[in-house]
Amino acid sequence: MIASRLRTILGAVAAVIALVLLGQYLIGKLAKPERIDIQVIIKSTDKNIEFWQVMKDGIEVATNEFGPSVEVTGSRSDADIDGQIALVEQAIEKKPDAIILAANDINRLVPAVEEGAKRGIRFFIVDSGINSDIAESVIATDNIKAGQAAGMEMLRHLDGPGKIAIINYVQTAASLIDRERGVRLMLEGRKDIELMDTFNAAGSETNAYQMAKQVLEDNPDVRGIIGLNEPTTVGAARAIKEMGRQGQVKLIGFDSSVNEIKLLEEEAMQATVIQKPFQMGYLSIKTAVEAFQDKKVPKVIDTGSLVITKQNMYDEENQKLLFPFYDK
Amino acid sequence: MRLLFRIRSFQTHIALAFVAVILLTILIMGVTSYYLSRESVQSNAQSYTAEIVKQVNKNINSYVNGMTYMSDLVANNRTVVEYLSSSSFSSLAEEKKQKETITDFLESMLVSRTDIASVNIIGNGDKLLTGRQDLDWNPYVDLRAMKWYTDAIAAHGENVISSSHVQPIFKDRYPWVVSLSRELIGRDGQSLGVFLVDLNFSVMNDILKDIKLGHRGYVFIVDQNGRLVYHPQQQLIYSNLKSEMIGKVLEAKNGTFTSNEGGDSRMYTVQDSDFGWKIVGVSYVNELAQNQENLKLGFLALALMCIVLAAMIAIYLTQRVSRPIRQLERHMKEVERGNFDIHVQVPRTIEIGRLARAFNLMVGKIKELMNQIILDQEQKRQSEINALQAQINPHFLYNTLDSIVWMAESNKNREVIAMTSALAKLFRASISKGEELVPVKNEIEHITNYLRIQQMRYSDKLDYSIDIGDSAQHFYTIKVILQPIVENAIYHGIKKKKGMGFITITSEETENDLMLVVEDNGIGMDEETVRTLLLPTAIRKEGRGVGVRNVHERLQLYFGLQYGLSYSSRPGAGTKVTITLPKTSNPLEQGE
Numbered sequence: 001m002i003a004s005r006l007r008t009i010l011g012a013v014a015a016v017i018a019l020v021l022l023g024q025y026l027i028g029k030l031a032k033p034e035r036i037d038i039q040v041i042i043k044s045t046d047k048n049i050e051f052w053q054v055m056k057d058g059i060e061v062a063t064n065e066f067g068p069s070v071e072v073t074g075s076r077s078d079a080d081i082d083g084q085i086a087l088v089e090q091a092i093e094k095k096p097d098a099i100i101l102a103a104n105d106i107n108r109l110v111p112a113v114e115e116g117a118k119r120g121i122r123f124f125i126v127d128s129g130i131n132s133d134i135a136e137s138v139i140a141t142d143n144i145k146a147g148q149a150a151g152m153e154m155l156r157h158l159d160g161p162g163k164i165a166i167i168n169y170v171q172t173a174a175s176l177i178d179r180e181r182g183v184r185l186m187l188e189g190r191k192d193i194e195l196m197d198t199f200n201a202a203g204s205e206t207n208a209y210q211m212a213k214q215v216l217e218d219n220p221d222v223r224g225i226i227g228l229n230e231p232t233t234v235g236a237a238r239a240i241k242e243m244g245r246q247g248q249v250k251l252i253g254f255d256s257s258v259n260e261i262k263l264l265e266e267e268a269m270q271a272t273v274i275q276k277p278f279q280m281g282y283l284s285i286k287t288a289v290e291a292f293q294d295k296k297v298p299k300v301i302d303t304g305s306l307v308i309t310k311q312n313m314y315d316e317e318n319q320k321l322l323f324p325f326y327d328k
Numbered sequence: 329m330r331l332l333f334r335i336r337s338f339q340t341h342i343a344l345a346f347v348a349v350i351l352l353t354i355l356i357m358g359v360t361s362y363y364l365s366r367e368s369v370q371s372n373a374q375s376y377t378a379e380i381v382k383q384v385n386k387n388i389n390s391y392v393n394g395m396t397y398m399s400d401l402v403a404n405n406r407t408v409v410e411y412l413s414s415s416s417f418s419s420l421a422e423e424k425k426q427k428e429t430i431t432d433f434l435e436s437m438l439v440s441r442t443d444i445a446s447v448n449i450i451g452n453g454d455k456l457l458t459g460r461q462d463l464d465w466n467p468y469v470d471l472r473a474m475k476w477y478t479d480a481i482a483a484h485g486e487n488v489i490s491s492s493h494v495q496p497i498f499k500d501r502y503p504w505v506v507s508l509s510r511e512l513i514g515r516d517g518q519s520l521g522v523f524l525v526d527l528n529f530s531v532m533n534d535i536l537k538d539i540k541l542g543h544r545g546y547v548f549i550v551d552q553n554g555r556l557v558y559h560p561q562q563q564l565i566y567s568n569l570k571s572e573m574i575g576k577v578l579e580a581k582n583g584t585f586t587s588n589e590g591g592d593s594r595m596y597t598v599q600d601s602d603f604g605w606k607i608v609g610v611s612y613v614n615e616l617a618q619n620q621e622n623l624k625l626g627f628l629a630l631a632l633m634c635i636v637l638a639a640m641i642a643i644y645l646t647q648r649v650s651r652p653i654r655q656l657e658r659h660m661k662e663v664e665r666g667n668f669d670i671h672v673q674v675p676r677t678i679e680i681g682r683l684a685r686a687f688n689l690m691v692g693k694i695k696e697l698m699n700q701i702i703l704d705q706e707q708k709r710q711s712e713i714n715a716l717q718a719q720i721n722p723h724f725l726y727n728t729l730d731s732i733v734w735m736a737e738s739n740k741n742r743e744v745i746a747m748t749s750a751l752a753k754l755f756r757a758s759i760s761k762g763e764e765l766v767p768v769k770n771e772i773e774h775i776t777n778y779l780r781i782q783q784m785r786y787s788d789k790l791d792y793s794i795d796i797g798d799s800a801q802h803f804y805t806i807k808v809i810l811q812p813i814v815e816n817a818i819y820h821g822i823k824k825k826k827g828m829g830f831i832t833i834t835s836e837e838t839e840n841d842l843m844l845v846v847e848d849n850g851i852g853m854d855e856e857t858v859r860t861l862l863l864p865t866a867i868r869k870e871g872r873g874v875g876v877r878n879v880h881e882r883l884q885l886y887f888g889l890q891y892g893l894s895y896s897s898r899p900g901a902g903t904k905v906t907i908t909l910p911k912t913s914n915p916l917e918q919g920e
Contacts, residue, residue, distance in 0.1 A: 008644075015640060023633045061561055065544050261502065265468035278563040304567065314494060316555055317566040319504075323494045326504040326533040 036068040036292050038285065039091040040100040041084065043127070045074035051255065051277050054324045055102075055126070058281025066289040071096075079170075079203055081105045088112040092121060097292065100284045101135075102127040106174045122291065126284040127277075128175045136291055139284040139301045141275040143175045146305035147182020147228075150252045153271040153307050154187065154224050157250040161192030162223030165215050167199045167208050167232040179228045179254065196222075201232050208235025216243055223249060230255040233272065237263045256308065256322050264310045271309045274321055279303040339643075339650040346642035351635055358631045366620050373616055374584065374597070377541050381599045381609040384547055387535050391443060392489060392603055395508040395525045398437055398447060399487055402523045403512055405433065412451045412512060412520035427457065434459035443531045445495065445505050449512070450477065451521035463498040471497060480509035480522045489603050491555040492529045504529035506557070532558060545611035550574055552604035577608050586613060652680045656687060668695040704885060711882045712764070724815075731785050747784050753777040758808055764886075765912070766807045768835075768842070772796050775810040775833065782818055790822060792831040796844075800835040803842050804912045806886055812875030813846045813893075813905050821850020821903055841891075842909045849902040858895045883909070 040059060044052050056072055063070045073091065075083040084104045089112055091099050099121055103109045110132045113123055117134045125135040154164060166183055168176055180198055187193050199215065201208035208231060216222055216239060225240070227233030233253025240249050246268040253260060253272040263269035280303045291297045312318055402408055408430055417423040434447045438459045447459040450471050458465075471477060474497075479488045490507040505526035512520040532549075536558050539547045549557040554574050556562055564570040573587050573596065580598045587594045595616075597609040652675035659672050668691055672684045728751055735743045757774035772794060779792045814831060822829025829850060836843040853861070862880050876893065883892040887910050897903035 012640070012644070016637065019633050019636060023629045058563070061564075064540075067543070258500070258502065262500070265466070265496070267468075276563070276567060279567055279569065282564060282569070314496070316491070316493070319494045320562050320566065323502050323504065326492075326530045 036098065036289060037094075037096040038068050038070045038098045038100060038288055039094060039096040040070060040072040040126075040284070041087050041091060042072065042074040042102045043078035043084070043104055044076065045072070046077065050257070050324060051275075055277040055281035057324070058278035058283075059285055060281075061278075062282040062285035062289075066286060068285065068289055070285065075104060078104050078173075081108050085109060085112050088116065092116040092119060095119075096121060098122045098124060098288045100124045100126050100288060101130075103130045103174070104128075106131050106172055106177075122288070124284055124288050124291075126280050128173060130174075137287045137297045137299060137301060139280055139287055139303060141175070141280070141305050142300075142302040143178030143305075144182040144185065145302065146254070146273050146275070147179040147184075148186045149182075149305060149307055150179070150226055150254065150271075150273045151183045151186025153273070153309075154183075154226060154250060154252045155190075155193075157252070157270045158193075158224055163194040163196065163219060163221050164224040164226065165196045165199065165212075165219075165222055166226045167201055167211060167228065167236055169201050169208075169229045169232050170203050171200055176228050183226055183228075201235065205231035205235040208232040209238045210235075212236035212239035213242070216240070216245065216249065225249060225251050227251070227253045229253075230257050230260060233269065234259045234263070237268045241266075241268050261313065261322060264308070264313055267310060271307050274306050274308055276303045276306070276321065278324070337650075338653065339646040342646040342649065343639070343642040346646070347635065347639050350638035350642075354631045354634050354638075358627045362623060362627045365623055369619050369623065370616055373542070373611065373619075374595075377545070377595070377597045377609040377611055378584075378599075380539060380541065381547065381597050381607050384535060384539070385599045385601050385607045388532060388549070388605070388607065389602055391527055391531065392506075392508070392601075394441075394443075395489075395527060396487055398444075398525050399508055399510045399523055401437070402434075402447075402449065403485075403510060405430075407433070408449065409512070409514060409520065412449070412455060413514045413518075427455075430457050431459070431461065435461060437525075443528055445503050445526040445528045446498070446524075447526075448497070448524045449521060450524060451512075452519075455521065460498065463501065466496055466499045466501075469496050476507040476509040476524060477522050480511045480524075481519065483511065485511050485513045487603075489551075489605070491551045491553075491557045492532075495526050504533075506532065529558075536560070541609055541611040542615040543612075544615060545609070547607065547609050548572065550577055550606050550608065552578075554578055557605060577606055580606075649677070652677060652684065656680070656684055659687070663691060663694075668698070707881070708885050711878055711885065727785065728781055731781075735784075743784060747781055750777040750780040750784075754781065758811075764806055765804045767801065768796065768803050768805050768844075769801045771805055771807060771810055772801070772833075774808070775814060778811050778814060779831065782814075786818070786823075786829075788828075790818065790829045790831070792833070794833045796833070796835045797837070800837060800842055800844075802913065803909070804914075805842075805844075805909050806882055809879045809883065809907060810844065810846065812879050813907070816876055817846060817848040817850060817903060817905075821848045821852070824851050825849075837911070840911055842911050844907040844909070846905045846907070847902065852899045852901050852903055853895075853897040854899050858897050861895055862893060879907075883907070887912075 042052050042055060047053065052074065059070060059072060071094075073087050075081075075087060081104045085108065088099070088101065088109060092112070092115065099113075099116060101109070101113065101123065103125065106129070109130050113130060113132060113134055117123055123135045125138040125140065127140050129135065129138050129140065158164075164187060166180060168180060170176060184195065187195050196215070196219075199211045201211060208227065212225060212235060215225070225236045227236045230253065233251065233255075234257070237246075237251055237253075237259075240246050240251060246266065251263070251269040253263075253269055254274075256272060256274045260269065260272050264272065283301055283303060287297050287301060306318070306321065308318060308322060313322060407426065411426045411430055417426070430449070434449070434457060436459075437447050438444055446463070449455070449457040451457070456465060456471070465471075475493075476488065476490050479490070488509050490509070492504055492506050494502050495505045495507065496502055503526070506529055507524055507526050509522050509524045512523055514520045536547055536549070537560065541547070546560045548559040551557050556565065556572075556574075559565060559572065561570050565572055573594075576585065576587075577596060577598055580596070582598060582600055584595060584597045587596065591614055593613040595611050595613055597611075599607045599609075601607060655675075656672060659670050662670055670691065672688055674681050674684045674688075728747065732744055732747050732751075735747065754774060754777040757770055757777065776794060779790075779794075783790050783792065810833065814833075817831055818829070822831070829848060832845075832847045834845045834847075836845060862877055880893045891908050891910065894906045894908070895903060896906075
């Protein structure tokens with residue numbers, strides 16, 4: 001009798017506990033819908049490279065706004081292709097819903113990405129892509145347009161005929177390839193413009209400096225240099241300044257840095273074409289989340305580029321692009 | 329069908345009532361507390377936002393007040409005004425000395441003020457002074473073309489607070505600052521230059537960036553011209569990915585308004601600062617609604633849990649209540665089937681306990697009565713056998729036949745015929761188709777024939793008279809009740825008496841009862857004999873009057889204890905026997 005009563009009480013208590021747990025689980029489940037798990041792999045997590053830090057800010061803002069679970073990783077530098085392949089493989093092992101990738105190499109990352117896609121992971125590309133159609137959306141600067149803008153700016157500053165040199169950084173990066181194509185689209189075929197073959201700095205600012213110096217020495221008639229990214233531009237500027245030819249040789253660059261700001265102030269550089277990494281980061285997350293909400297996402301999203309000159313560099317809306325951080 | 333039965337069962341009714349009451353209670357309490365908490369969540373969110381915006385305003389004001397204080401110090405400093413006013417100095421050393429004094433003064437303002445980026449005076453000509461001795465002026469920047477400078481000149485000695493901006497006045501330095509600039513005016517009202525103090529914007533950024541209103545809400549600041557001083561999503565707004573209702577914010581005084589953007593509606597809480605900025609807290613309306621949704625879900629889940637719990641308790645309790653009832657019901661079924669040998673365990677519940685006890689009593693009573701009936705039946709059967717035995721008393725038959733033989737030998741043919749015919753009639757009357765109940769008429773015929781035989785046998789000793797009223801004739805009686813009494817009267821009363829014996833049989837009637845009275849003038853009996861005459865056999869001394877007692881018992885068995893025989897007798901004065909019967913006119917109404 002007592003034993004059976006005890007059993008009844010124990011049973012009742014167990015039932016109540018089970019019920020409470022179930023209730024809590026249900027409340028938790030209902031209150032917090034499943035979050036989308038996104039792995040973002042960028043080219044570099046180096047704190048000194050503003051571009052990627054700003055992109056991370058954009059990612060963070062979008063994460064807060066759209067509510068996915070996001071982890072950002074990156075290789076040591078944008079030349080570390082093997083490291084990035086390993087990162088992609090590690091990310092796949094974590095079985096995320098989506099991977100957002102800024103590829104260090106247009107070809108070599110393809111197998112890893114295809115492997116991930118085979119396992120049902122959805123891919124999005126930010127900044128620079130790969131030779132594959134797997135990505136649902138590419139969120140990047142339209143670098144052909146950016147190249148055309150740089151070419152246009154060169155024409156504006158030359159204001160006449162001239163010989164122009166282009167210095168590239170690495171020949172396998174999709175973004176740089178597109179920029180060169182854009183520049184050439186704008187400048188080629190003009191009778192008063194002579195476009196030289198593109199010089200390859202092979203991933204070094206010093207190389208760019210030496211090449212620019214060589215070009216200017218060998219070709220005194222060169223009136224314009226276009227650096228396809230920040231190191232090539234800064235290297236070329238060093239050469240121009242050293243030879244005391246600032247102002248005479250027009251320099252159009254890409255991206256922004258304190259060095260480039262100074263070059264603009266000194267008028268050693270006439271213009272730089274900047275990208276909008278914050279927008280890239282923000283839009284990549286937003287697009288991925290929307291894709292998971294079964295919304296139709298555009299195959300390509302151009303985050304835009306902007307020509308910065310000495311005249312507009314302190315404009316209200318440009319300051320934040322050129323000087324993204326308040327505490328530096 | 330079984331389900332229907334279950335639904336209509338007692339237990340289900342109680343359980344349903346129980347659950348219904350709890351459901352109602354939970355519903356009322358749930359809805360009430362939901363609305364109450366929704367109200368409080370909403371007003372909490374609003375006052376929380378307002379409080380945060382107020383705090384931000386206070387903090388920012390304190391920074392700006394600090395800068396204003398500096399500008400007042402500098403603007404009213406005699407050395408500064410003198411130095412800036414004089415166009416020529418007595419010596420280069422004198423100029424240098426004054427400049428150093430002012431520079432030291434500016435530098436002292438910066439001591440232990442990490443929030444201030446720089447304090448500077450931009451005088452006319454090359455009179456540039458700064459508290460930051462460690463920095464060089466940026467040669468590529470035209471100080472007098474900068475906005476803070478032109479604005480200060482335009483404001484004529486008023487403090488001008490800039491929006492947040494990059495300050496490039498020092499070489500290799502591009503800090504974000506908020507500038508306070510003020511035109512310095514000489515004693516004659518001439519312009520002496522501009523005082524500039526820069527506040528590190530990062531101190532404001534540190535205050536603002538971590539403020540979250542809900543998940544997505546934020547705080548932003550706009551200056552009087554609509555320029556964003558601070559906005560966490562500044563870049564998105566400049567590239568038109570987002571819009572902010574700056575126009576409406578500028579119009580709004582302190583207070584709250586809500587934008588109408590459907591699902592993404594935002595609630596703006598605006599607070600004016602003392603110097604023209606507006607601090608704005610933005611929270612998403614649907615987030616408040618989300619909280620409400622969560623609240624609703626929480627309450628719903630809680631209510632559901634309570635109901636399930638209540639149902640479980642209800643089922644358990646009602647089972648406890650209805651178990652004894654169902655047990656009782658089972659036992660009743662058993663009784664229905666004819667098993668009376670059961671005893672219900674009495675439960676502790678008072679009402680059900682009483683019911684069970686009453687049930688037990690009832691079953692016991694029924695069992696007792698049934699046993700009684702069986703006993704009665706057996707007794708009746710026994711009495712009938714006895715009566716039958718009395719009818720065919722072998723001695724009587726033997727004696728009668730002996731008398732007939734004797735009369736035949738004496739050639740008394742008439743008497744032989746009379747006696748034999750009487751004997752035959754006697755037997756016919758007593759057989760009476762085997763029925764127990766017979767009309768009084770039959771009984772009288774029977775006794776008449778009996779007396780006739782006896783009179784012939786004891787012609788000199790016995791006479792009789794029978795006087796039964798006509799109305800009494802067709803009531804019914806059990807048969808053979810008079811013969812044992814008359815037989816008793818003859819053998820024990822008259823035979824032992826000297827002289828003529830006389831027996832009268834009469835009838836009397838009351839409203840319900842019929843009395844047959846047999847009287848003799850025999851020797852009578854003493855009181856003791858009368859008293860013991862009708863007692864059960866075991867108590868009596870000898871076998872006398874077996875037949876009489878049998879009559880008495882049969883009458884009582886048939887008609888009840890108030891009926892039967894009563895004797896009154898005195899020794900030497902005869903005996904009177906009264907047979908009391910109910911007036912029974914239809915034999916089917918009585919007996920078996």
